[in-house]
Amino acid sequence: MQYSIGAQKRHFDLIPAPSTAEFSGAAMHLPYAGTIVERDVECDPGCLFGAQLADDIERVTGIRWDVAKGQCWRSFIRIEIDGSLGAQAYRLGIAQTGISVRGGDSEGIRNGAQALRQIIRQCGPVLPVVLIGNKPEYKVRSYYLDVTRGRVPTMAWLKHWVDELCLYQYNQLQLYIEHSFRFDGLSETWRGVDALRSQQIVELDSYCAERGIELVPSVSTFGHLYQELRTRGLRDMGEFPQDADRMFSFIERQLHHTLNVTDPKAFEFSTSLMDSYMGLFRSKQFNIGADETFDLGKGRSAGYAKEHGVAQMYADYVTRLCNHLAEQGRRPMLWADIAIKMPRMLPSLPKDAMLLNWLYSPEVGEEEVRLLADAGLRQYVCAAVWCWNSLLPRVDDAWNNITRLARVGIKYGAAGFMVTDWGDYGHVNDPRMAMIGLAYGAQAGWHPSVPVERDEMDRMISHVVFGDETGGFVTAVADASRCRAFGWDEAVQYVELDDGHGGLNREVFDIVRTNNSGHAGMTGDALSVFQARKLMLAGKSERLSNVDECQKRLKQAGMCCQSALAAARGDRSGFMRTLAIALEGQLLLNRFGAAMALKTGAVQGGIGTNECAELAGELERWGEAYADAWRSVSQQSELGRVLSVIWRCADLLREDDPSL
Structure with missing residues (x-):
């Protein structure tokens, strides 16, 4: 959705996209200070929606607007109920003289305020003059x-x-x-x-x-x-x-x-x-x-x-x-x-x-x-x-x-x-x-x-959610996600084929065999953990034999992801760290699968002891970085169990004879 600031063309997006949008093509400037007033909005007694808008205005202007409620206050942004709009619907009007958020009910008020927040985050303090309407199909x-x-x-x-x-x-x-x-x-x-x-x-x-x-x-x-x-x-x-x-x-x-x-x-x-x-x-x-x-x-x-x-x-x-x-x-x-x-x-x-x-x-x-x-x-x-x-x-x-x-x-x-x-x-x-x-x-x-068409939706998410003006971030993440030669689920299965006492876990093996049905390499039965692991890797031999090409594509996609985030609007350092750890982790999992395929003889070729030991060390260092990222959003909870899979993969790389 496009508007003009002088000779410059600007655009903004909304998620979810509106049903209707009427543009004048012009822009308006938020005043240096103002009041957000909720008029008889009993559903929001603490004026939270007004406060959310004030937070976003402060984020883009550095100035804190006031928030009030009732009929007696002069307002530049006015929030009110309009029952004629219907359940959950809203009408958002941005004009030179002020901004109106009207909702058909309490949810409509909430929805309209969130749409305005998205616009302020992208465009503030110069906003498009526009009239937007929206109503959800799913209640x-x-x-x-x-x-x-x-x-x-x-x-x-x-x-x-x-x-x-x-x-x-x-x-x-x-x-x-x-x-x-x-x-x-x-x-x-x-x-x-x-x-x-x-x-x-x-x-x-x-x-x-x-x-x-x-x-x-x-x-x-x-x-x-x-x-x-x-x-x-x-x-x-x-x-x-x-x-x-x-x-x-x-x-x-x-x-x-x-x-x-x-x-x-x-x-x-x-x-x-x-x-x-x-x-x-x-x-x-x-x-x-x-x-x-x-x-x-x-x-x-x-x-x-x-x-x-x-x-x-x-x-x-x-x-x-x-x-x-x-x-x-x-x-x-x-x-x-x-x-x-x-x-x-x-x-x-x-x-x-x-x-x-x-x-x-x-x-x-x-x-x-x-x-x-x-x-x-x-x-x-x-x-x-x-x-x-x-x-x-x-x-x-x-x-x-x-x-x-x-x-x-x-x-x-x-x-x-x-x-x-x-x-x-x-x-x-x-x-x-x-x-x-x-x-x-x-x-x-x-x-x-x-x-919405897939390419357009990905561009919108890149722009609105991640602040990427180029619109390519989500496409790059999708490209990276396709470069999965050996996944976390496969690493867990590989480790858990051992029942913990050196014997074969038959239930896990049945799952592995079911997941690989149709693959030429996954044929026959297994009587030991080593045989089961070799069969599992043989079932993925095509992927693991071509891991170098997969790694090349994953690194290229990863650079595109990180480049888009580096230039993104707002502070994306937290997500940048999370993404970097995920990308590196997938590169290491791909390498682990390929290394074990060579080591067990599931794929023809050879791999040196020093190369395996180096990869084991990289996995361990990555595990510590992953743990730090985990703790930034989660309690310790079962982190130890996740790490135990990573450490076991490292141990398997260091084993001299995988058949023992």
């Missing part, structure tokens, strides 16, 4: 953040992320909790992971509410109870208590974690989690999880499952949980994956439950969304920012998944749109790397039916 635009699989963020960072969600006009946040909250009486589950405290949740809930964001509680109550079901006190409630003493595994954490619902204590345990947690939140909604219940009916409940069927067991248990919430005046949410896999249970599910239909494929289609719509069930469609298990965000996958699913959801009347941000395998992905996916989701949640 609920949610962000789902994993704070349980390795990282527990600091409160400062969580509040920063809420501020980002507010700026890009999301209106819901869910934090994913398993064992990372200090539930009363369950210290055995959360000890040593820097778990969140109840006071922090209350504080965050208030912080979100002030910014127009609903903080929804989300707790695993059925599946994904890996840490809980490994404890002495709770293991007997699991399907496979005999596995509770197996060595910790990032991979097994994703697989073994399901309650034995035939145990009378199971329901009491699930409801105790919900009852103690829900009171900390304003929201009347509650997400019970209930996804990926892989073990259901396979262990202690196998006899009951044979008689009643796994689908009925699942439907009965989630119905009991949902009914319990309803009795407390709460509205239940649950993930939809199990119901979709066993659709005969759909008529048995509570009609008041909101199904969270997670579909992360970049080629996502309509079938699963249509299935729930045809069954008369309410749903959010849930995409992903595609950062998990990777140091660099997989930008292409995020774009395709988010934009396609948003369109499908609108087509079938989904009640909300969610983007999820997961941390599988220790949450190695720095949460700051999710900003591109967050911005994709912001645009898709407002206007899925009128999609």
